[in-house]
Each structure stands twice: as C-alpha cells, then as structure tokens.
Amino acid sequence: xxxxxxxxxxxxxxxxxxxxxxxxxxxxxxxxxxxxxxxxxxxxxxxxxxxxxxxxxxxxxxxxxxxxxxxxxxxxxxxxxxxxxxxxxxxxxxxxxxxxxxxxxxxxxxxxxxxxxxxxxxxxxxxxxxxxxxxxxxxxxxxxxxxxxxxxxxxxxxxxxxxxxxxxxxxxxxxxxxxxxxxxxxxxxxxxxxxxxxxxxxxxxxxxxxxxxxxxxxxxxxxxxxxxxxxxxxxxxxxxxx
Amino acid sequence: xxxxxxxxxxxxxxxxxxxxxxxxxxxxxxxxxxxxxxxxxxxxxxxxxxxxxxxxxxxxxxxxxxxxxxxxxxxxxxxxxxxxxxxxxxxxxxxxxxxxxxxxxxxxxxxxxxxxxxxxxxxxxxxxxxxxxxxxxxxxxxxxxxxxxxxxxxxxxxxxxxxxxxxxxxxxxxxxxxxxxxxxxxxxxxxxxxxxxxxxxxxxxxxxxxxxxxxxxxxxxxxxxxxxxxxxxxxxxxxxxx
Amino acid sequence: xxxxxxxxxxxxxxxxxxxxxxxxxxxxxxxxxxxxxxxxxxxxxxxxxxxxxxxxxxxxxxxxxxxxxxxxxxxxxxxxxxxxxxxxxxxxxxxxxxxxxxxxxxxxxxxxxxxxxxxxxxxxxxxxxxxxxxxxxxxxxxxxxxxxxxxxxxxxxxxxxxxxxxxxxxxxxxxxxxxxxxxxxxxxxxxxxxxxxxxxxxxxxxxxxxxxxxxxxx
Amino acid sequence: xxxxxxxxxxxxxxxxxxxxxxxxxxxxxxxxxxxxxxxxxxxxxxxxxxxxxxxxxxxxxxxxxxxxxxxxxxxxxxxxxxxxxxxxxxxxxxxxxxxxxxxxxxxxxxxxxxxxxxxxxxxxxxxxxxxxxxxxxxxxxxxxxxxxxxxxxxxxxxxxxxxxxxxxxxxxxxxxxxxxxxxxxxxxxxxxxxxxxxxxxxxxxxxxxxxxxxxxxx
Numbered sequence: 057x058x059x060x061x062x063x064x065x066x067x068x069x070x071x072x073x074x075x076x077x078x079x080x081x082x083x084x085x086x087x088x089x090x091x092x093x094x095x096x097x098x099x100x101x102x103x104x105x106x107x108x109x110x111x112x113x114x115x116x117x118x119x120x121x122x123x124x125x126x127x128x129x130x131x132x133x134x135x136x137x138x139x140x141x142x143x144x145x146x147x148x149x150x151x152x153x154x155x156x157x158x159x160x161x162x163x164x165x166x167x168x169x170x171x172x173x174x175x176x177x178x179x180x181x182x183x184x185x186x187x188x189x190x191x192x193x194x195x196x197x198x199x200x201x202x203x204x205x206x207x208x209x210x211x212x213x214x215x216x217x218x219x220x221x222x223x224x225x226x227x228x229x230x231x232x233x234x235x236x237x238x239x240x241x242x243x244x245x246x247x248x249x250x251x252x253x254x255x256x257x258x259x260x261x262x263x264x265x266x267x268x269x270x271x272x273x274x275x276x277x278x279x280x281x282x283x284x285x286x287x288x289x290x291x292x293x294x295x296x297x298x
Numbered sequence: 299x300x301x302x303x304x305x306x307x308x309x310x311x312x313x314x315x316x317x318x319x320x321x322x323x324x325x326x327x328x329x330x331x332x333x334x335x336x337x338x339x340x341x342x343x344x345x346x347x348x349x350x351x352x353x354x355x356x357x358x359x360x361x362x363x364x365x366x367x368x369x370x371x372x373x374x375x376x377x378x379x380x381x382x383x384x385x386x387x388x389x390x391x392x393x394x395x396x397x398x399x400x401x402x403x404x405x406x407x408x409x410x411x412x413x414x415x416x417x418x419x420x421x422x423x424x425x426x427x428x429x430x431x432x433x434x435x436x437x438x439x440x441x442x443x444x445x446x447x448x449x450x451x452x453x454x455x456x457x458x459x460x461x462x463x464x465x466x467x468x469x470x471x472x473x474x475x476x477x478x479x480x481x482x483x484x485x486x487x488x489x490x491x492x493x494x495x496x497x498x499x500x501x502x503x504x505x506x507x508x509x510x511x512x513x514x515x516x517x518x519x520x521x522x523x524x525x526x527x528x529x530x531x532x533x534x535x536x537x538x539x540x
Numbered sequence: 541x542x543x544x545x546x547x548x549x550x551x552x553x554x555x556x557x558x559x560x561x562x563x564x565x566x567x568x569x570x571x572x573x574x575x576x577x578x579x580x581x582x583x584x585x586x587x588x589x590x591x592x593x594x595x596x597x598x599x600x601x602x603x604x605x606x607x608x609x610x611x612x613x614x615x616x617x618x619x620x621x622x623x624x625x626x627x628x629x630x631x632x633x634x635x636x637x638x639x640x641x642x643x644x645x646x647x648x649x650x651x652x653x654x655x656x657x658x659x660x661x662x663x664x665x666x667x668x669x670x671x672x673x674x675x676x677x678x679x680x681x682x683x684x685x686x687x688x689x690x691x692x693x694x695x696x697x698x699x700x701x702x703x704x705x706x707x708x709x710x711x712x713x714x715x716x717x718x719x720x721x722x723x724x725x726x727x728x729x730x731x732x733x734x735x736x737x738x739x740x741x742x743x744x745x746x747x748x749x750x751x752x753x754x755x756x757x758x
Numbered sequence: 759x760x761x762x763x764x765x766x767x768x769x770x771x772x773x774x775x776x777x778x779x780x781x782x783x784x785x786x787x788x789x790x791x792x793x794x795x796x797x798x799x800x801x802x803x804x805x806x807x808x809x810x811x812x813x814x815x816x817x818x819x820x821x822x823x824x825x826x827x828x829x830x831x832x833x834x835x836x837x838x839x840x841x842x843x844x845x846x847x848x849x850x851x852x853x854x855x856x857x858x859x860x861x862x863x864x865x866x867x868x869x870x871x872x873x874x875x876x877x878x879x880x881x882x883x884x885x886x887x888x889x890x891x892x893x894x895x896x897x898x899x900x901x902x903x904x905x906x907x908x909x910x911x912x913x914x915x916x917x918x919x920x921x922x923x924x925x926x927x928x929x930x931x932x933x934x935x936x937x938x939x940x941x942x943x944x945x946x947x948x949x950x951x952x953x954x955x956x957x958x959x960x961x962x963x964x965x966x967x968x969x970x971x972x973x974x975x976x
Contacts, residue, residue: 057777057778057800058777058778082589082608082612083611083612084612085605085608085612109612109666112612131666132666132667132668132669133665133666133667133668134664134665134666135665135666136611136612141664141665144664145661151664153664153666153667155667155669155670155671155672156588156630156667156668156669156671156672157627157630157633157634157669157671157672157676158671158672160626160627160630161410161412161627161630164627164849165415167849167853168403168845168846168848168849168852168853169417169418169849169851169852169853169854169893169894170403170415170416170417170439170852171416171417171418171432171434171435171437171439172415172416172432172434172439173407173412173414173415173416174412174413174414174415175411175412175413175634175675176411176413176634176675176676177634177671177672177674177675177676178671178675179675179706180653180703180705180706180707181671181702181703181704181705181706182702182703183667183671190413190414192413192414192443193413195413197412197413197414199432201434213606216838218838220838220840224499224606225498225499225604225606225607225617225623226589226590226591226606226607226608226609226623227606228590228623228625228626229589229590229626230626232625232626233625233626233627236846236849236853236855251837251838252837252838254840256467256835256839256840256841257466257467257500257840257841258499259840259841259842262802262810262811262839262840262842263802263810263811263838263840264778264779264780264802264810264855265780265850265855277605277606278605279603279605280605280608280612282612283603283605283614286600286614287600287603290600299559299560299582300559300560324807324826324830325829325830326830327823327826327830351830351884354830373884374884374885374886374887375883375884375885375886376882376883376884377883377884378829378830383882383883386882387879393882395882395884395885397885397887397888397889397890398806398848398885398886398887398889398890399845399848399851399852399887399889399890399894400889400890402844402845402848403845403848406631406845409631409635410627410628410630410631410634410635411631411633411634411635411636411675411676412634417852417893418852418893418894419852419889419890419892419893419894420889420893421893421924422871422921422923422924422925423889423920423921423922423923423924424920424921425885425889455824458620460620462620462622466824467822467824467825467835467841468807468808468809468824468825468826468827468841469824470808470841470843470844471807471808471844472844474843474844475843475844475845478628478631478635478637493619493620494619494620496622498617498621498622498623499622499623501622501623501624504584504592504593504621504622504624505584505592505593505620505622506560506561506562506584506592506637507562507632507637519823519824520823521821521823522823522826522830524830525821525823525832528818528832529818529821532818
C-alpha cells in the first residue's frame with residue numbers, strides 16, 4: 057500500500073509562492089499550525105488564502121497575514137484579525153467577501169465538478185456586482201462560480217495510515233468539502249491510527265482523496281490560544297472576588 | 299417537547315392522491331414498507347414518485363407501480379421492475395430519466411434553497427433536451443432545476459423521540475437530502491431510542507427537519523425479498539452438489 | 541415585573557417562538573431571547589458551524605477544544621442535539637428550514653431592507669452568514685435599539701449603508717415599540733410602557749401606519 | 759498462459775491501473791479486472807451507493823441487510839473502506855477524483871462517443887450513474903466484445919443509439935485489440951494473439967490508424 061506519511065520538509069517542498077491554498081482555519085483554530093510555522097520559516101509568500109475567516113492574532117492563517125505572506129483572501133469574515141483590515145484599508149491585501157453559505161457551495165461545486173450554482177443569497181446587495189442574475193420561477197438567483205485551489209491544508213483529529221480522515225465535533229466545519237476542491241490534499245494529523253480503527257461510517261474524507269499526511273510533533277489537541285487568554289481573565293476575576 | 303410519534307392512520311391521513319412523494323426506495327429495498335402497504339389499502343393514486351430506482355416486483359415502490367397508483371416517476375433506473383417499463387411503453391406511466399448524480403444534486407438543491415445547479419453530466423445526450431446550456435470557462439454545462447416534493451417517505455435504522463434520524467451503512471443513500479426537500483417528512487422507523495442515545499456526530503437528519511415518526515410493527519430489519527430468493531437458489535444449488 | 545431596554549427587546553422576541561421551532565439567534569440581544577422563553581417552549585438553536593441544538597457556554601473547566609461556535613468561542617451541544625456538515629447548516633438556512641432568525645442591526649428600513657455588515661471605509665468585518673439568513677429564513681426579526689448612540693433613528697425610509705439583505709425583514713422590535721413590515725411600509729403593532737404614537741413618530745425616520753388596535757409591549 | 763476472450767479484456771484493462779487508484783468498474787467484464795491486478799496493485803473500488811472500497815460478495819450466511827450495492831445485491835466494505843453520502847459519491851465521479859472507470863457498451867465510436875443505456879422503443883432501463891461517469895471521469899475505458907451477437911462491429915464511425923456520453927472515451931479494449939481515442943480518431947495500439955491489422959480492419963466499422971509500434975495484447 058502507498059505510503060502517505062511525510063515529514064514536514066517533504067510537505068513544505070510542495071508549498072510554493074503564489075499558490076492558491078484552502079485553509080481549514082476558523083478564526084485561527086483548526087489550522088495546520090506546524091505546517092504554517094514551516095511555511096513562515098521557509099518564506100512562502102504571495103499566497104491566495106481561501107478560508108472561512110482570516111485567523112486571529114498569532115493564530116493559524118492570522119500569522120501568515122500578520123507576516124504579509126498573503127496577497128489575497130477569499131473569506132466570509134475578517135473581524136477577529138485586525139491585521140487583515142489594516143492591510144485591506146492600506147491596499148496591501150485584496151479581500152473578496154463571500155457570504156458563508158455561498159462560500160461552502162462554491163468550494164463544494166469546485167470539488168464536485170459542478171460548473172456553478174444559483175443562490176438567492178446576496179441578491180440586492182453589493183455581492184451581486186459583476187455576477188449574472190437568473191430569474192427563475194418568480195425569484196432572482198445569483199450565478200456563483202466554483203472555487204478550487206492548488207492545495208487544501210487541513211487539520212484532522214484522526215487519520216489512518218491509508219489516509220482516511222475523521223474530524224471530531226465542530227472541527228469538521230469546511231474540511232470535508234475543502235478536501236475535494238484541491239489538486240493536492242495535505243493534512244496535519246493529531247492522531248494516527250491503524251487501518252480499520254476508524255468506523256467506515258465515521259470517515260469524513262476517504263483515503264483516495266488524501267495525498268499527504270503529516271503527523272503533529274507537538275501537543276495533539278492544545279488549548280486554543282484565545283481560550284487560554286479567556287481562562288486567565290476568568291481566573292483573575294475569580295481571584296478578585298475572593 | 300413536541301410528540302412526533304404517530305400511528306399508521308395518522309400518517310396515512312397526510313398522504314393524498316396526486317401528491318409528489320420522495321421515496322427512500324433503492325430497487326425495492328429501504329422502503330417505508332408498512333406505510334406503502336397502508337397507501338395501497340387506503341387507495342392512494344395518481345402519485346408522482348421520485349426515487350433513485352422504481353422498485354422491484356413485490357418490493358417497495360414497485361408495489362405501488364404494479365397496482366397502477368403512480369402516474370409519473372422521476373428516477374435514474376427502472377431496469378429491475380418490469381412493470382414500470384411495460385406501463386411506460388404502453389403510455390400508462392410517465393418516466394423522466396435523470397442521471398444519478400444530477401438526481402442527487404437536483405433534490406439537494408430543492409432542499410438547500412439553491413435555484414439550480416450547472417452540471418457537465420448529460421451534455422451531448424438527450425438529457426440536454428429543453429435545458430439551457432451555459433458555456434463557462436471553456437466547458438458546457440446543463441442548467442438543472444431543483445426538485446421538491448409534498449412528502450418525503452423515508453425508512454430510518456434508528457430514530458430518537460425528538461426525531462433525530464440515523465441510517466445504518468448503505469441505508470443512508472438518498473435519505474439525508476430527501477429529508478430536506480419535502481414539505482412533510484414522514485419516517486418509518488426500525489428502532490426507536492431515547493433522546494441522547496444517538497451520538498451527535500452520528501445523526502444524519504436532525505430532529506427539527508422531521509415531522510412524523512411511525513414505528514414499524516413488523517420485523518425491524520427483515521431479509522430483503524430478493525435476497526431471500528437468492529438464498530433459496532444458492533441453497534438448492536448447494537443441495538444439488540451434494 | 542415590567543421589562544425595559546434590552547431586556548424588553550429580548551422578552552418580546554421570545555414571544556414569537558413556539559415549542560420546537562428551529563431558530564438562529566445572533567450574538568447579543570438576540571441570543572438573550574432564550575432567557576425569556578415561555579414555559580413549555582423549547583427551541584432548536586442553530587449555530588452555523590454545524591450545531592443543531594446549541595447549548596450554554598460551559599464552565600471553563602469543561603471546555604472541549606473540539607466544540608466551538610461560529611465566533612470560535614467555547615460552546616456545547618444540548619442532549620438530542622447534533623453536529624452536521626457545514627454546507628448542510630446553510631442548507632437549513634437557505635432552504636427555509638429555519639423558522640425564524642433574530643438579528644441585530646446598524647440600519648433597517650420601511651422596505652424591509654437591513655444593513656448590518658459594514659460601514660464603507662471604516663468597518664468591514666465581512667458578512668459571515670448574515671446574508672444567507674436574510675435570503676433564506678422566512679421570518680427575519682430585527683432586534684435593535686431604536687436609535688443609535690447619537691440619538692438618530694436606526695429605522696429609516698431607506699438604508700444608506702450597504703445592504704445585508706433586501707426586502708427580507710418581517711418584524712422590527714426595539715425597546716420602544718414593535719413594527720411589522722407589510723409590503724414596503726411599517727405597521728405599528730405595540731408600544732412599550734410610557735410611549736405614545738407621537739413619541740414614536742418623533743424618533744423614527746421611517747414612515748409607519750397604525751392599523752387596528754395597538755398592544756402593550758411586554 | 760495466454761488469456762483470450764473476456765478474460766483477455768479484463769486482464770488488459772487491469773494493466774491500466776496503478777497502486778492506490780480510485781476506480782469505478784461496471785458489472786460484468788469490467789468488475790472482472792480485479793482478478794487480474796498485478797502484484798502490489800490495490801485499488802479503491804467505488805460503488806455509487808456511497809461505498810469507497812467495495813469488497814467481495816460475502817457468503818450468504820454473512821449478508822448484512824444494511825450493506826447493498828447499486829444493484830441492491832449483497833456486498834461488503836473492505837478494511838479501510840468507508841461509507842459516504844450518496845451526493846458525495848457523485849462528487850467523486852463528476853469532480854474528477856476517480857482515476858478511471860471501465861464500462862461495457864452497446865456501441866462506441868471513433869469520436870469517443872459511447873451509447874450503452876437504451877435502445878429506443880425496446881429497452882430503456884435508465885442511465886443510472888453511467889452518464890456521470892462519462893462526464894466526470896478523466897479516463898473512460900470501454901471494455902467490450904468487438905462485435906455484437908450478429909457479428910456486426912460495435913466500434914462505429916458514429917453511434918446510432920442515444921449517447922451515454924459524448925467525446926469521453928479514452929480507451930477501447932476488445933478481445934481482438936486495444937485502441938486509444940485521439941482527437942476524434944482511433945489509434946490501434948495492440949493486437950491479440952492471432953490477429954492482424956487487416957483482420958481488425960475487416961471487423962471494425964470505425965476508421966483507425968496505426969501510429970508507431972503495435973504491441974501484443976496480454
């Protein structure tokens with residue numbers, strides 16, 4: 057059977073300046089953090105990042121944006137990462153805002169071989185600018201185009217050695233459809249298991265879709281940085297009360 | 299909490315002549331058999347059946363077709379039910395053949411509020427007849443319209459009392475997206491469990507989407523009729539050998 | 541006890557719901573609705589990350605790093621809740637499966653337009669899932685303070701900010717009154733204690749009519 | 759041992775695959791390919807009901823009523839296999855994730871058209887998933903007997919039956935030879951033992967060229 061487990065160096069050898077990359081990142085959480093750290097070290101730049109949000113300070117995609125490695129973001133929300141707004145208003149980064157349901161459908165369409173989808177979302181707003189509007193059965197719909205990328209950079213809760221992926225609870229988010237929409241699927245894995253350990257019904261992304269597994273070297277499931285900060289605040293408040 | 303468990307009579311009171319009904323049926327398997335039996339008894343007719351295939355003799359949707367209760371079928375395959383072909387060639391039943399991937403996307407679009415989808419499937423074949431063709435990025439796509447129904451008539455492996463549904467292994471098939479595309483979702487349930495017994499990650503159709511649960515009175519998971527016939531054949535062959 | 545201010549808004553909105561409704565509540569006042577639900581009314585709260593049946597924020601010792609809400613905050617799933625794929629959670633929204641949503645806003649107008657996602661050149665966090673809610677949910681309830689911090693009406697003849705949704709708002713609830721949107725005009729349905737129709741005219745840029753009895757907001 | 763007939767077709771098709779390929783094999787000769795895979799080549803077989811990694815048909819005492827294939831026959835899932843939603847299984851197909859499919863046919867032509875789903879007025883079972891395979895899979899291999907039961911060529915200048923897919927076939931494997939489809943014409947690449955180019959011309963309606971060495975089919 058094909059080996060799919062690679063070192064950080066082998067993974068980084070596939071990531072280049074100017075690529076379009078789908079990030080699993082949700083406000084800096086769920087990101088392939090060790091690979092992103094590697095990208096920073098390697099000096100990868102001029103990335104087009106496609107992600108549901110643009111990270112948080114010091115977290116996930118946010119780090120690449122803070123270091124100005126990203127030239128364009130296709131996203132639904134940048135509110136938690138001030139660096140994105142600053143660079144956007146300064147004309148240093150291009151931002152395409154996409155309604156979140158449309159974001160999901162466009163990437164899914166890209167991965168599922170659809171030529172586009174018709175959605176009512178955004179009709180009558182600036183989102184419709186430059187898009188074809190079809191009037192069908194008494195209602196207006198925007199024709200939205202598929203999104204694809206060179207790489208999908210994901211973060212799985214578990215993977216087996218064949219490459220089957222499982223994402224625990226809300227870690228699934230966009231990762232199942234992102235895996236379908238990239239030429240190369242690279243996954244940072246929290247826990248590697250033997251083939252057969254994942255229930256066939258539990259697998260979100262089947263092995264043949266996955267190209268490269270990189271096993272996290274650091275803590276498997278660390279507390280999110282922003283939650284650590286919240287916990288410190290709560291504790292200090294509790295201490296004041298006493 | 300809302301009660302969602304109903305008797306066969308209460309369920310049948312919602313099913314009327316001339317309705318559009320999504321059937322979970324796959325070649326007669328996975329059907330809401332006891333409710334279908336009830337429909338036959340009640341005399342429901344002029345149904346438009348939407349199903350991946352049109353049943354088998356004596357099985358599932360096949361029974362409604364054999365009894366001429368169906369005026370139109372929207373499906374991908376009728377090959378295992380001779381009654382459908384016979385009625386089609388005799389002009390007694392209308393059949394719309396839909397490529398299977400398009401079948402899935404059209405029903406999903408109906409349930410997910412999309413106005414339509416663009417697919418390469420069927421371009422250059424008779425499937426494109428009467429449909430708009432869009433030429434995008436160097437490729438032709440058919441504009442395919444959403445499918446919706448009055449009722450989705452499903453068959454779940456398990457349901458909890460709130461209405462959450464779980465479909466075991468290949469019983470899922472079309473049932474998750476069919477549940478989204480009907481005004482009324484009626485489910486024949488093999489096994490009823492308490493709220494909290496289903497793993498949140500295991501639920502295929504969440505409770506608020508489901509309207510009526512009917513608990514099977516007969517055997518929960520009977521051997522399929524066509525498999526019973528196969529087993530008899532195998533056994534008699536084995537007997538011959540001895 | 542008579543509610544006032546934000547409490548009154550949340551309490552009034554809570555009365556729109558019936559048992560078993562599938563709803564999406566924005567952060568802030570909208571989410572406060574759950575504190576004022578009538579006896580016997582349980583809701584299914586949708587979180588766009590894929591949770592059906594969002595629960596309360598647990599104590600920090602019980603946070604699960606794999607259970608976060610759309611704002612990347614710790615959350616929980618109620619007993620009987622489920623976690624579905626992200627594209628399906630927007631299928632619920634766009635497909636009309638959500639009975640109602642409650643949104644805060646910057647501006648809302650008498651045509652049912654709502655603008656709550658950006659101020660050009662100043663603030664542009666992105667629309668997240670708000671445009672889908674506006675486009676797909678049958679009942680879009682705006683829960684907002686009647687005026688902005690400078691005292692200007694947030695309920696306008698015509699929104700001046702970029703829209704989040706066009707002709708989609710069905711109900712507007714403020715701490716002063718409750719309007720419904722009826723074919724491009726507002727109808728005043730209820731007044732908060734201490735307010736008269738003239739008071740509302742004085743603080744509302746939008747035009748509205750009175751049609752039938754005016755109730756007491758509670 | 760030299761293969762002949764259907765065995766030869768299946769064995770030749772099996773040699774197209776490399777380890778780890780994700781493939782869809784039609785029933786009959788296509789599915790026979792799995793018996794002829796070279797050492798070290800394991801495939802992921804897709805069944806459109808949502809199985810990734812279809813296995814062998816179990817003994818009847820081990821049939822699981824909840825594990826059926828697209829034809830409603832008992833089947834199994836290999837170790838490491840998975841069961842995905844139905845719409846995703848067609849996402850694999852239409853989205854170009856399947857490396858190759860092997861299809862039987864009624865007719866195939868020199869333009870890469872294939873017709874295998876109906877004979878007007880006679881047989882019309884429906885296209886099932888075949889049109890999606892033709893539209894979405896990069897390599898569409900037709901595995902067919904060279905001639906029909908009456909001895910007429912199944913490899914035509916132009917299909918006369920309703921098409922399943924247009925300009926999609928990449929390879930044609932019969933018990934007599936192997937063609938590739940190259941911009942609307944056929945190129946003869948291999949001959950089965952005992953056949954000459956003239957033999958093939960005599961039993962083939964389609965036009966084909968010879969371009970380079972002709973190999974021995976095995």
